[in-house]
Amino acid sequence: MIAVDERAERIAHDFPILARRTSRGKRLAFLDSAASSQKPRAVLDALVNFYERDYANIHRGVYELAERATNAFEGAREKVAGFINAEPAEIVWTRNTTEAINLVSFSWGMQNLRPGDAILTSQLEHHSNLVPWQLLAAKTGAELRFIEVDEFGIHRLDDLDRKLEGVKLVAVSHVSNSLGTILPLAEIVPRAHAAGAVVLVDAAQSVPHMEVDVRALDVDFLAASGHKMCGPTGIGFLYGKRALLEAMPPFLTGGDMIKSVGYEQTTFNEIPWKFEAGTSNIADAVALGAAVDYLQEIGMGWIRDHERSLTAYALERLRELEPRGLAVYGPPAGTERGGIISFNFGDIHAHDLASLLDVEGVAVRAGHHCTMPLMEKMGWPATARASFYLYNTEEDVEQLISALHKAAQIFKLA
Amino acid sequence: MEDFYKEYILDHYRNPRNFGHLERVDASAEDLNPLCGDKIKFELEIEDGRVKDVRFSGKGCAISQASASMLTEEIKGQKLEDVARLPISKVLENIGIGISPTRMKCATLGLKVLKSAALGEIAGWPDEDVTGTTASRP
Ligand SMILES: Cc1ncc(COP(=O)(O)O)c(C=O)c1O
Numbered sequence: 001m002i003a004v005d006e007r008a009e010r011i012a013h014d015f016p017i018l019a020r021r022t023s024r025g026k027r028l029a030f031l032d033s034a035a036s037s038q039k040p041r042a043v044l045d046a047l048v049n050f051y052e053r054d055y056a057n058i059h060r061g062v063y064e065l066a067e068r069a070t071n072a073f074e075g076a077r078e079k080v081a082g083f084i085n086a087e088p089a090e091i092v093w094t095r096n097t098t099e100a101i102n103l104v105s106f107s108w109g110m111q112n113l114r115p116g117d118a119i120l121t122s123q124l125e126h127h128s129n130l131v132p133w134q135l136l137a138a139k140t141g142a143e144l145r146f147i148e149v150d151e152f153g154i155h156r157l158d159d160l161d162r163k164l165e166g167v168k169l170v171a172v173s174h175v176s177n178s179l180g181t182i183l184p185l186a187e188i189v190p191r192a193h194a195a196g197a198v199v200l201v202d203a204a205q206s207v208p209h210m211e212v213d214v215r216a217l218d219v220d221f222l223a224a225s226g227h228k229m230c231g232p233t234g235i236g237f238l239y240g241k242r243a244l245l246e247a248m249p250p251f252l253t254g255g256d257m258i259k260s261v262g263y264e265q266t267t268f269n270e271i272p273w274k275f276e277a278g279t280s281n282i283a284d285a286v287a288l289g290a291a292v293d294y295l296q297e298i299g300m301g302w303i304r305d306h307e308r309s310l311t312a313y314a315l316e317r318l319r320e321l322e323p324r325g326l327a328v329y330g331p332p333a334g335t336e337r338g339g340i341i342s343f344n345f346g347d348i349h350a351h352d353l354a355s356l357l358d359v360e361g362v363a364v365r366a367g368h369h370c371t372m373p374l375m376e377k378m379g380w381p382a383t384a385r386a387s388f389y390l391y392n393t394e395e396d397v398e399q400l401i402s403a404l405h406k407a408a409q410i411f412k413l414a
Numbered sequence: 415m416e417d418f419y420k421e422y423i424l425d426h427y428r429n430p431r432n433f434g435h436l437e438r439v440d441a442s443a444e445d446l447n448p449l450c451g452d453k454i455k456f457e458l459e460i461e462d463g464r465v466k467d468v469r470f471s472g473k474g475c476a477i478s479q480a481s482a483s484m485l486t487e488e489i490k491g492q493k494l495e496d497v498a499r500l501p502i503s504k505v506l507e508n509i510g511i512g513i514s515p516t517r518m519k520c521a522t523l524g525l526k527v528l529k530s531a532a533l534g535e536i537a538g539w540p541d542e543d544v545t546g547t548t549a550s551r552p
Contacts, residue, residue, distance in 0.1 A: 347428070349475035351452075351520060352419065368451055381451045381473055410419050 005394050008306055011298065012391040014040040026361025029396040034177050034205060034340050034387035035365055036227045039291075043230055046290030050283050058282055059256065059273075073282050076289025077272070080237055083292045084222065085213040090245065092238040092275040093285055097204040098128040100223035100238035101171070103275060104200055105132040107248045108221075109169070112198075115141030117168045120197070122147040122155060122183075123377060124176045127370045129202040133171055147172070151378070153179035153330050157187065164195035172199075174206035178369040178385070179330035180311075180340035182206075185217050193218070198244070204228055205338055209307055209389070211300040214239050230295060231288035235281050245271040252277040295390075303390045307339035310388050314341055314397045321345070321404055324413045329383060339388035342369075345404060346413040350382035353407055357384075360403035362396075419476060420510055426480035431487050436469045443531035444472070447519050452478045454524050456531045465489050465497060465532075475520050477509065482524025484508040489528070497532040500525060 012018050015038045022028055030038060050072060056065040058073050074088070081088045094100040109132075113119070119133050123146050137144040145163055148156045153176060164170075170192040175182050185201065192199045200221035206212055207222075208229035214222055221244070225236040240248075250257055250268055257277040259267040268274045295303065315333050318326055318341070325346030331337045345353055354366035365385045368375045375382070386400060436457045444455035452474025459467040468489060470482045485505065489497050505525050506513060513521045 351449075351475040351517070352477065355514070355517060356419070367449060372451075375451070411424065 007302070008310075008391060008393045009395075012393065014042065014294075015391050016041060016044070018391060022358075022361045024359060024361070026359075027395075027399065029362045029392075029399040031386040031388065031392065031396060031400060032363045032365050033208075033228070033389035033392075034369075034385065036233070037208065037230050037389050038391065039232065040230055040294050042294050043232065043287050043291045047232060047283055047287040050286045054286075055283065057279060069282060072286045072289070073280070076285045076287075076292075079289040079292045083296065084207065084239060085215045086239050087242065089271050090239055090242055092240065092245070092272040093280055094223075094236045094238055095234055095281070096225040096227070096236035097202060097223045098225075100221075100236055101129055101200070101202065102132050103238055103251045104221050104223075104240070105136045107251045107275075108198070108244065109136040110140065111247075111249055113137075113140040113142045113168055116166065117142040118145050118166045119143070120145045120147065120163055120167045120170045120172075120192075122172050123149045124153060124155070124179065124181060124371065124374055125171075125173055126177050126202065126204070127372070128204075129171055129173055130373070133169075142168070149181070149374075152332055152335075153181045153374075153378075154335070155181070155183060157184075160188065160191055161195070164192060164197060167192070167195055167197045170197045170199045171202070173202035173204070174212070175203075175209070175338040175340070176330075176371075177205050177340065178371045178374055178383070179342055180337040181331055182336050182338060185219065189218050205340070208295075209300075209338060210304040220244055226284065226288040226291065229288075229291055231291035232284040235284035235288050238275075240271075242271065245275070248275075250274050250277070254278050256280070298390060306390060307388050307392075310392055310394070310397065311337065311339045311341065313394060314386065314388070314400070317397055317401050318343065318404075321401070321408070324408050326404070329378070329380070339392075340385065341387070342383040342385045344380065344383055345407065346411065348407060348411050348413070350384040352411075353384045356407040356410060357400070357403045360399065360406060362400050362403045364400075423476055423480040423509065423511070426483040427476035430470070430479055430483040432469050433483070434469050434471060436467055441531045441535040443527050443534065445523065445527045445530070447474070447478065447523050449516070449519055452520060452523055454478065454482050454527045456482075456524070456528045458531050458535070460494065460535060463494055465492050465494065470524065470528075474523070477513070477517055478520040478523045481505045481509055481521050482528075485524050485528055494532045494536050498529050498536060500529065 017038050054068040056069045058070040077091050078088045081091045189199050198220045201219045203222050203224045207224040220241050222239040227233040254277040257269050257274050259269050327344050329342040350366035354364050367382050436459050438459050439457045440460040441458040446453040454472035457469045468486045
């Protein structure tokens with residue numbers, strides 16, 4: 001644990017923003033990486049260097065710069081593919097997880113769903129893995145079903161096979177952004193396939209934090225966001241099995257996604273470019289490649305271990321506040337969970353709590369975390385959420401705990 | 415941090431004034447702040463164009479609840495036109511602590527709801543943005 005923390009402290013130095021004081025002169029304890037992570041110097045440098053040395057539009061240029069830019073852009077795709085054990089052709093650049101899910105919904109969904117079919121998702125989903133399916137169900141006449149979760153936010157899988165009857169698509173998140181619940185994909189995917197369903201995984205909260213191998217998991221689609229994995233905003237990706245992507249119609253259309261265009265007819269490009277209409281977010285893709293290099297250098301195994309021990313430590317320290325009314329949600333202590341802890345404190349509303357913590361330099365999120373139906377089901381108007389990443393240390397947890405004690409004092413909790 | 419949440423804000427949060435429902439409701443409105451899930455409803459009893467009685471209900475953060483509670487104390491007996499013209503500065507003054515842009519919606523939710531309740535009862539109110547809620551960030 002101590003050695004792990006020392007390494008995290010060294011890692012924190014790679015992130016320029018973490019060295020900055022808040023406007024009140026406090027040390028920054030950044031505990032909101034589930035919303036978006038901070039960026040290491042290596043990624044910032046890659047972005048600037050690319051613009052300074054290698055930038056031009058890609059693919060069509062014949063001059064040297066265009067070639068260098070194309071190589072960097074496609075090289076980044078190879079890095080992302082290697083990161084999750086896919087082929088480069090199976091990686092489609094998108095803006096983020098949300099766009100990747102919408103791509104599947106509009107392209108695969110409109111092509112494959114008929115009235116009477118069903119889509120199975122869960123009660124834990126982020127709005128971006130729920131709203132597209134609500135709309136798709138409405139458009140195609142398919143039924144939307146839910147895997148239920150218990151009071152800890154753990155999926156109930158006993159009736160999964162019954163729920164899978166008639167299901168064409170299972171769309172579930174790997175790690176819940178509200179509660180940190182980890183979905184046992186190894187158990188679900190084979191059962192979904194046996195029922196004839198295709199499986200889409202919202203990996204926004206897993207790919208940045210643990211080793212994810214799309215071949216080993218045998219998932220059909222997987223979506224993730226660069227900005228949550230040390231990369232820049234505006235770039236994310238969709239993984240899709242080659243055969244599925246090849247059979248799908250394009251999503252957006254226009255330049256770059258074509259092979260040849262006549263006035264009447266167009267032949268589409270091969271995958272993955274068939275899905276990348278218009279000039280791509282070239283530089284951010286390149287910088288995401290640098291983020292993947294950075295994460296791999298540190299090691300996803302180490303990152304997962306670090307977050308696991310830091311989360312266990314935080315859960316243990318939070319217990320000392322239980323007598324004053326602190327309630328932690330999500331999987332019970334001792335259960336595997338991601339580095340995400342949702343909580344409430346006495347009668348302090350989560351937003352007030354987040355404001356009070358902010359004064360002490362502790363950045364946590366408060367609200368419904370884009371999971372409004374889940375909050376409604378659980379009966380929580382809002383929760384505060386602390387989430388960890390590779391650069392967080394025990395010192396961040398200490399700062400959180402002492403800020404919580406101060407909040408209790410201000411709100412005069414017993 | 416010590417004076418960040420003033421004593422009277424906590425008092426209004428934990429013991430909201432005029433909280434609940436009216437027997438006779440002449441005007442009402444409700445709204446929610448999607449950011450934090452705060453929900454507020456205002457009910458007004460109106461006599462001769464003035465607020466005779468008022469209740470609010472809902473739940474949310476200390477800022478939104480205290481701000482609504484303080485408003486209820488101020489508007490009894492006021493003309494509807496005056497209620498509809500209450501400026502945002504009024505609630506900020508009531509709260510008395512610096513409000514960050516992200517918390518502004520919490521602070522002004524009660525005012526927004528109260529104004530729409532009052533406005534609904536004023537015939538032919540000029541088509542201007544008296545609620546002060548246009549162009550706010552999501
Ligand atoms: C589980 C999950 N899915 C989807 C998203 C959406 O990600 P993005 O906003 O980058 O599209 C998030 C981000 O908050 C998330 O946590």
